[in-house]
Amino acid sequence: xxxxxxxxIAMFSIAAPGHVNPSLEVVRELVARGHRVSYAIPASFAxxxxxxxxxxxxxxxxxxxxxxxxxWGTELIDNIEPFLHDAEQVLPxxxxxxxxxEPDLVIHDITAYPAPVLAHRWGVPSVSLWPNLVPWxxxxxxxxxxxxxxxxxxxxxxxxxxxxxxxxxxxxLPGTDPDHLVGRPRRGIVLIPRVLQPYADxxxxxxxxxxxxxxxxxxxxxxxxxxxGAEKVLLVSLGSSFTKVPEFYRQCLKAFGELPGWHLVLQxxxxxxxxxxxxxxxDAEVHRWVSQLSILRQADAFITHAGAGGSQEGLATATPxxxxxxxxxxxxxxxxxxxxxxxxxxxxxxxxxxxxRDAVLGLVGDPAVARELARIGGEMAREGGTRQAAxxxxxxxxxxxx
Numbered sequence: 001x002x003x004x005x006x007x008x009i010a011m012f013s014i015a016a017p018g019h020v021n022p023s024l025e026v027v028r029e030l031v032a033r034g035h036r037v038s039y040a041i042p043a044s045f046a047x048x049x050x051x052x053x054x055x056x057x058x059x060x061x062x063x064x065x066x067x068x069x070x071x072w073g074t075e076l077i078d079n080i081e082p083f084l085h086d087a088e089q090v091l092p093x094x095x096x097x098x099x100x101x102e103p104d105l106v107i108h109d110i111t112a113y114p115a116p117v118l119a120h121r122w123g124v125p126s127v128s129l130w131p132n133l134v135p136w137x138x139x140x141x142x143x144x145x146x147x148x149x150x151x152x153x154x155x156x157x158x159x160x161x162x163x164x165x166x167x168x169x170x171x172x173l174p175g176t177d178p179d180h181l182v183g184r185p186r187r188g189i190v191l192i193p194r195v196l197q198p199y200a201d202x203x204x205x206x207x208x209x210x211x212x213x214x215x216x217x218x219x220x221x222x223x224x225x226x227x228x229g230a231e232k233v234l235l236v237s238l239g240s241s242f243t244k245v246p247e248f249y250r251q252c253l254k255a256f257g258e259l260p261g262w263h264l265v266l267q268x269x270x271x272x273x274x275x276x277x278x279x280x281x282x283d284a285e286v287h288r289w290v291s292q293l294s295i296l297r298q299a300d301a302f303i304t305h306a307g308a309g310g311s312q313e314g315l316a317t318a319t320p321x322x323x324x325x326x327x328x329x330x331x332x333x334x335x336x337x338x339x340x341x342x343x344x345x346x347x348x349x350x351x352x353x354x355x356x357r358d359a360v361l362g363l364v365g366d367p368a369v370a371r372e373l374a375r376i377g378g379e380m381a382r383e384g385g386t387r388q389a390a391x392x393x394x395x396x397x398x399x400x401x402x
Contacts, residue, residue, distance in 0.1 A: 006034040007397050010103035011054065012094070012112035014086075015042040015065055017240050018309055019109045020049070022131040022191040025214045028052040029390040038103065040094055040112075059093045062086045067270065069241040076151050077160060084164050087113035091171070094118060105397050110182045117171045125396050128185040129389075132192060132308040132329050135183060136202040144179065187396060189389050192308050193315060193380045196336050209392055212383035213316045215293060224294040230263035230283075234360060235295045235319075238305040238348070242326035243269025246276040248348040249286075252303065255353035256360070257281030265295055293317070301360045306334040306343075315342070316380060318373040320363035322356065324348040341372045 011027055013020050020041065030037050031053035039054040044065070046056035063086045064071035072079055091114040098118070106126040108115030119126035135144075151157035164178035173181075187207060194200050194210040226233060236252050238245065249268055256264040257280070264284040268274065274286055292310070296302060296317040304310040306323040311333045314321045321343040323334035337343035344359040363369050384391075 005397070005400050006036065007104040007400075008036045008038065008101070009105045009107060009393070009397075010057075010098065010115075010118075011037060011039045011107050012115035012118075013039070013041055013045075013109040014063055014111045015044050015061055016111075017066070018307055019111055019131055020045050021309060022214060023107075023109065023129055024048065024052050025386045026129070026191075026389045026393070027054050029386050030393065033390065033394070038098070038101075040097070040115075057094070057097050059090055059097065062089060066241045076147070077154070077156050081160055083111060083113055084160065084167070087117075088167060090114050091117060095121070098122075104400075105393070107393060108182075113181060116181060116185075117168070117173065120172055125398060126186070127393060127396050128182060128188045130188050130190045130192070130208070133197050133332065134188060134190055134203055134208050136197075136199040137204060138199075138202060140179075144183075148179075189392050191389065192312050193376070193383060195315070195340060195376055195379060196308070196311055196333060198332065198336065209388075210383055211388045211392070212380045212385050213312045214386040214389055215313070215316060222291055222294075224265075224291050224298065226298050227263055231261035232300040232364070233263050233265065233295070233298055234301045234303065235265045235267075235290070235292070235299045236303040237267040237290065237292055237310065238269065238324070238326060239307050239310060240269060240289075242305065243267075244271035245326075245348055246272045248324070248351065249277055251351060251353045251356060253277060253281060253284055255357040257284040259283075259357065265290060265299075267292070301364050303356070303360070306330045306337060308333060311337060312380075315373070315376050318370070318377050320360075320366075320369050320373065322346060322359045322363070324351065340376065342369055342376070 009030060027037050027039060037054035038057050039049045040057040040059055041049050042061045043058050046058055049056045063082050094114055102122045103124060105124055106115050106119035108128055110128055110130055116126050161178060168176045190208050190210045191214050193212040234256055249266060252266060256262050266284060266286045267290045268286060268288060270288060280286055293313055296313055296319050299319050302314045302319045303322045304314060305326045307330055321337055323337055323343050323345045325331040325334040334345045338345050344363060346355060346359060
């Protein structure tokens with residue numbers, strides 16, 4: 001059958017863990033099926049991509065990285081303008097890199113603006129991979145229009161949209177709405193479970209297919225070993241970007257560092273000095289980075305920022321969660337988890353040790369939470385994960401001739 005013939009597939013993403021990591025197992029599966037995958041990515045993620053068997057196609061990006069999250073600014077225009085600026089200078093880099101070796105199919109993260117433009121130029125199909133929630137019918141009117149109304153009336157906003165339209169027109173896509181370039185794809189594969197999607201019953205399933213968590217063995221990460229005598233394990237991780245919250249970490253250590261029977265694993269990221277935390281209790285370990293999935297497979301509770309990746313890993317491992325959202329979609333994810341009955345939500349800026357302890361112990365001691373996590377786990381398993389994602393991508397490959 002056509003979909004099983006080896007092909008050249010090009011994947012495009014940006015240098016951000018929350019956008020790269022969800023795609024890696026899908027790419028690994030495509031390579032295992034015999035396809036040649038070229039993965040366009042900045043150098044900082046090239047090794048991670050190469051470990052899947054794909055060929056990194058390295059480009060230079062101007063986007064802010066996790067090393068300096070404050071560079072994203074504070075206003076909506078500050079958050080979206082860098083993607084257009086980056087796309088303008090990345091597009092010629094990637095066009096040159098693929099010259100004479102154009103792919104049969106383009107797959108791309110939703111932040112990779114050059115990808116659908118190149119797919120149009122090459123005359124090949126494109127499929128977007130969504131690592132977070134997707135728009136539902138009515139999303140533009142209910143969410144996007146109010147959110148962007150003031151921006152579109154501002155001088156800076158009008159200049160941004162004019163520049164975006166000119167860029168699209170200059171690359172053969174006149175009349176394309178900038179907001180629809182990636183927001184309304186022809187075909188989208190959603191790398192989160194359906195239970196995390198708001199208004200899931202209003203999502204156009206002819207466009208978007210939920211495949212759930214695409215997790216693999218993570219063999220490139222060290223396996224975490226549960227310490228002897230640890231009756232219960234708690235993981236605290238706020239991802240990789242918005243981690244400059246030393247007082248919150250101190251409250252976690254106070255709440256669980258010496259709680260009988262509990263072992264605390266605390267990930268603090270790049271922006272906090274461990275010395276700021278004071279004395280580390282014997283039943284706690286502090287790291288800048290941890291093998292999160294390995295720990296969650298053995299953990300009894302998870303304090304998380306409720307990013308899309310962490311939320312679904314918590315669900316996939318049936319781990320009760322305390323959500324302390326920090327930015328962007330994390331607030332919505334936190335509310336979804338609470339609504340599912342598997343999490344409680346706290347504010348990291350004000351949460352006390354007592355509140356953190358009560359939230360965790362309340363979740364772990366509630367049999368209804370365990371039942372709901374088991375039910376959700378069954379639903380997620382039926383979504384198909386990595387293999388289903390690869391099947392759907394293969395189904396988009398154009399017919400081969402000759």
